[in-house]
Amino acid sequence: MIRFLFLLFTITSFSQSHTITGVVSDSLNIPLESANIIAKPLQENAQLKFAIADNKGRYRLELDQNVKYEVTASYIGFLEQVLIIEPNSSITTHNFKLKATGQNLKEIIIKHEYKPIVVKKDTLTYDIKAFANGNERKMKEVLEKLPGVEVDKKGNVTVQGKKVTKMLVEGKSFFGGGSKLAVENIPADALDKIEVIDHFNEVGFMKQVSDSEDLAMNVKLKEDKKKFVFGDLEAGIGNKEYNLAHAGLFYYSPKTNVSFIGDRNNIGRSTFTFEDLMRFDGGVSSFLTGRKSLTNLYSFTNDNTDVVQNKSQFGALNFSIDASPKLSVSGYGIFSKIFMASKMESTNEYLQNNSVAFENKLQNNDDKSVLGIGNIKLDYSPSKEEKWYYNAQYQSSTNDVINTINSITNLGTNTFETISNADNVGVKQYIEWHKSYNNRHTTTFVVNQAYESNMPENLWFTDQPFLAGLIPLQPDATYSIAQIKKVKNNSVDGLFKHYWIINNFNHLYSVIGNNFGYSNFETSEKQLLTNGSVNDFSNAGFGNDVNYNLNDAYIGLEYKFKIGKWTNKPGLYFHWYHLKTEQIDSDFTVSKTLFQPQWNSDYEFNKSETLNFAYRLVNDFPEANQLANRFTLQSYNSVYKGNALLENERYHSANLRYSKMNMYRGIILNAMASFNKKVRTTRNEIVLDGINQYNTPILTDNPETNYRISGYLSKRIYRFNLKLDTNLSWFNYVQTLNDVTTTNDRNNQNIGVTLKTAYKKWPDFSIGYTKGYSQFKGLTVSNYQSDEFNSDFETTFLKHWIFKAEYQYLKNTNDSNQSNYFELANTSLRYQKKNSPFGFEFTINNLFDLKAKNNYSFSDFMISEQQTFILPRVFLFSISYKL
Missing domain, CATH: 2.40.170 (Maltoporin; Chain A)
Structure with a gap:
């Protein structure tokens, strides 16, 4: 039987909930598309709920039973409307009719502690407090909990199916704008808000004419992370001389931003992707494209465990300085x-x-x-x-x-x-x-x-x-x-x-x-x-x-x-x-x-x-x-x-x-x-x-x-x-x-x-x-x-323990009905108290100690069956320290 059975789990209890649906419209019954509906719990230990109205003004809220909520509907240029939902309420449908304020508001204002999602023209803003539970370690884990946001294993980010092409921190390009370095290195507890900006253009007055298809993600940091160095350090040691050392250090102030990422490992883990490297390799204006690079830099990127040995050293420094109100200087250095x-x-x-x-x-x-x-x-x-x-x-x-x-x-x-x-x-x-x-x-x-x-x-x-x-x-x-x-x-x-x-x-x-x-x-x-x-x-x-x-x-x-x-x-x-x-x-x-x-x-x-x-x-x-x-x-x-x-x-x-x-x-x-x-x-x-x-x-x-x-x-x-x-x-x-x-x-x-x-x-x-x-x-x-x-x-248990596992099974069959297959699994167990700077993790890569991957391929004149040998099973114990 396929070994992925070791990952199966049983969910033994389901929290009770009830659903409220309805329509948000104006006084003329015209639907208000993208209206915000916020359900704020009026008791402790309950989660805030939210919804965004679709093009017909419809919304759907999934509320917990036994919780009292204050539900607010808001829209640009309209007075917000509030509905109180009592515990165990029988209300299943409610329509909001909003009255115009007679003023042209620049953005949605929600008079509550939380603003989970704010929609403003081409900008979608997520408030991290509404989605994170405090156990997340890196930005990637936070993004995966935002509605409509996905992060793949290579660090690529998509929002509502569209790929993020520019990554910013506090409005400044982060290491050329690539996403992997950001999502895998920026600490989760440094995030305040995530802005997603469609049709992004660095030059504000060019946006109307540029027809940009760029989707930018701008990371807004917490105030207590500014003017201070923050980040984390990690060191690990394993069997057969396998080891890991990693540092992500950041300093942000109103005029000076500095980031450093360093990594050394021999477990096949790459710090940045080929797409990130193409940004670094660019040095070309976005208005001029088509020039091809002479050098093949693929070997510097992507996690590569399809080898029998891999030793990697990486260092990157990114800076941005506002020299005057009119001039800013930014840059980066990469060594690999x-x-x-x-x-x-x-x-x-x-x-x-x-x-x-x-x-x-x-x-x-x-x-x-x-x-x-x-x-x-x-x-x-x-x-x-x-x-x-x-x-x-x-x-x-x-x-x-x-x-x-x-x-x-x-x-x-x-x-x-x-x-x-x-x-x-x-x-x-x-x-x-x-x-x-x-x-x-x-x-x-x-x-x-x-x-x-x-x-x-x-x-x-x-x-x-x-x-x-x-x-x-x-x-x-x-x-x-x-x-x-x-x-x-x-x-x-x-x-x-x-x-x-x-x-x-x-x-x-x-x-x-x-x-x-x-x-x-x-x-x-x-x-x-x-x-x-x-x-x-x-x-x-x-x-x-x-x-x-x-x-x-x-x-x-x-x-x-x-x-x-x-x-x-x-x-x-x-x-x-x-x-x-x-x-x-x-x-x-x-x-x-x-x-x-x-x-x-x-x-x-x-x-x-x-x-x-x-x-x-x-x-x-x-x-x-x-x-x-x-x-x-x-x-x-x-x-x-x-x-x-x-x-x-x-x-x-x-x-x-x-x-x-x-x-x-x-x-x-x-x-x-x-x-x-x-x-x-x-x-x-x-x-x-x-x-x-x-x-x-x-x-x-x-x-x-x-x-x-x-x-x-x-x-x-x-x-x-x-x-x-x-x-x-x-x-x-x-x-x-x-x-x-x-x-x-x-x-x-x-x-x-x-x-x-x-x-x-x-x-x-x-x-x-x-x-x-x-x-x-x-x-x-x-x-x-x-x-x-x-x-x-992935699951969190006993408050401070996080267990992760991933499994892959691939079977290839040729036209003679001959097959080859391989199974690959990785797992980790992490312990970190919420307010403690120290974290401890035990990782096993290639859990089944697979020796090689098998594959079939063909070209115009050749049929080939390949066997690629890979890194053996690696046990790694690591300690991290959060600044």
């Missing part, structure tokens, strides 16, 4: 050092037109990565109508990898050792200027400059010849191949945009800009012979030296108009592209004038129900490495050659999003459908000989289509939340393999259901099941299925 050792075994089936090659592969990696980032930002406001920003960032990283591969095929056995070293440096800066001339005219000017240098060096060692016919090896006792790559990118982008508000229903925006990018791409491969001589591969078509210039000058016009509840913004951009490459064997120049239309449309049924549509036509030009027309060695079984004659891809992109929240019915619904179609496509042609691959990109008119439907529905049923979610995708494309062209279909479907308790007096418990299907149809037909169970449990 990670050592990982991984091990993977795989069985690969290479599909070819007339034969099949099999490979058993054992791969070991030792990876050492060091990253340093420094960022500073100046915010200058000479007046209320003008704003300047200057941002500069320096980034440096090194990656040292030792990779060993033992490849066993029907032709023999080869062992490859690869030593890779990469040094990366980047400097990025931008300046922004925003000016509001009057109520009708606003302008924005942005200049962005970036420089990146990447120099990876690779050494391959083996005792057998490899890639026969693809690389010019000379016979030798052992084989050593040295490769050096040098990639440098420099870009300067500029934009000027004018916003003209013709009237409340018509806006006209004009844009002029230029994006310039220069790249130099160099490669060289050589065989280092045992007699000391060198076999240079350049005589056999290897070795690239490409100078790449791409200039994109454009003008655009956007017209925004509103008809009732329907807002539209069509746009037309006129681009002049000029691409020029110079390389060893040829030079190539192409100039194009292209129109790129776009359309955004929003329909607001009511404040809690919206429909959004977006479309754009995109032209994407190749990068320097894709145009390099000489060979490049990629791996022990792969050689790549670019195509100097590549031009732009062209694709249509459209997506439709529907969102609805109804607290009266306890429903949150979010659904999205997207469609992408490439009408000019760059795809690699593949020549496969056994396990050896030769790839080169070609541009064709073969269409590629990608459909995706995703969404979730959450419904409150009694004191539970039932959540249904789905993710469906269909990808159709054309692939050429060994001169034979086939039409491929790659489809995936995942459907899941989760049941979670939603009552403060019960333990937090959730159980979920997800069914997954994957299909591939091309050279062969492959089908895979997965069954995944997840369960989480």
Whole structure:
């Protein structure tokens, strides 16, 4: 029987309650959408209750029996109305009719000690006192108790189904605006209020015209946490030399804010996510997008226990100083050092037109990565109508990898050792200027400059010849191949945009800009012979030296108009592209004038129900490495050659999003459908000989289509939340393999259901099941299925003890009905008195001492079964101290 039975629990008693429903309207019986209904208990040891009216003015209150309540209904610009509910009252329905005050109030004022939720235009404010019970340790645990707020295991926060994209503390950006560092480090007892701001824009006078889709979360701190250092320290030690040390220290005052986060552990726990790191790696104005980073920083992020060893050191400092009423200076510094050792075994089936090659592969990696980032930002406001920003960032990283591969095929056995070293440096800066001339005219000017240098060096060692016919090896006792790559990118982008508000229903925006990018791409491969001589591969078509210039000058016009509840913004951009490459064997120049239309449309049924549509036509030009027309060695079984004659891809992109929240019915619904179609496509042609691959990109008119439907529905049923979610995708494309062209279909479907308790007096418990299907149809037909169970449990007992457990079971089944599975569980027991600064915790990771995870996968030409070895069972005892 599946081991998740150890998490099952029994709820033996249910508190009695009764429900009151009704409608909040004005004196003309017009429903007051988003009215606040607050039920304040008039006796001790009872919880405050609240509700928000839906678009029809309906509300629902779940009140405890045997408790006397004062129920208040309030709405902007109306006098509040009070209803007294006696203990064991028989009242089940009550309608509130509010009278207008005749004044335009700026916000809802509730004359009580608690203000659990305040709605003000695009801002939703939660008062933490109404939701937290005092046993929470970190901000994440508080957020999970707020209605409509969810936090996933990676630290991503969503509110009413929309993802938080900017995290602020006291109105200041917190470590670049990422959420994981905030939710996992800010102490719960420091929180006073949480503000959720939709359509967020740092520049107040730009909000009306910016059409920002950002959702910001602003943390308001308790007064006693200001002007004092607060936070916590933690240290832990476990079996087999496993250990943990963590510090989160914060200082906030009206003019100076400083935060420090430090972490050192070898249990596979990462302090920040890949999305957070992309913010740190950015250094680019939000008005200019599309530039790709040279460096792959994924190894610095996400919890990674899918390794046999993981040692991590992390330090981050964030500061903000108000130097004067008009100037503030902020910035952050990041340091991360990670050592990982991984091990993977795989069985690969290479599909070819007339034969099949099999490979058993054992791969070991030792990876050492060091990253340093420094960022500073100046915010200058000479007046209320003008704003300047200057941002500069320096980034440096090194990656040292030792990779060993033992490849066993029907032709023999080869062992490859690869030593890779990469040094990366980047400097990025931008300046922004925003000016509001009057109520009708606003302008924005942005200049962005970036420089990146990447120099990876690779050494391959083996005792057998490899890639026969693809690389010019000379016979030798052992084989050593040295490769050096040098990639440098420099870009300067500029934009000027004018916003003209013709009237409340018509806006006209004009844009002029230029994006310039220069790249130099160099490669060289050589065989280092045992007699000391060198076999240079350049005589056999290897070795690239490409100078790449791409200039994109454009003008655009956007017209925004509103008809009732329907807002539209069509746009037309006129681009002049000029691409020029110079390389060893040829030079190539192409100039194009292209129109790129776009359309955004929003329909607001009511404040809690919206429909959004977006479309754009995109032209994407190749990068320097894709145009390099000489060979490049990629791996022990792969050689790549670019195509100097590549031009732009062209694709249509459209997506439709529907969102609805109804607290009266306890429903949150979010659904999205997207469609992408490439009408000019760059795809690699593949020549496969056994396990050896030769790839080169070609541009064709073969269409590629990608459909995706995703969404979730959450419904409150009694004191539970039932959540249904789905993710469906269909990808159709054309692939050429060994001169034979086939039409491929790659489809995936995942459907899941989760049941979670939603009552403060019960333990937090959730159980979920997800069914997954994957299909591939091309050279062969492959089908895979997965069954995944997840369960989480948390309970507080004897006032000061907190027990947590999480469980995962995953089963994979291939089209031959062969299955593999794994079970993974973690658990912890924590003790901390409410007013004590000390906390004690005992944690067990990988409770069942699982050795490896199993999985199936497929690509255009390969079916693979993988076994990834993971960290063993870890016992950890830790002590924390709260400042």
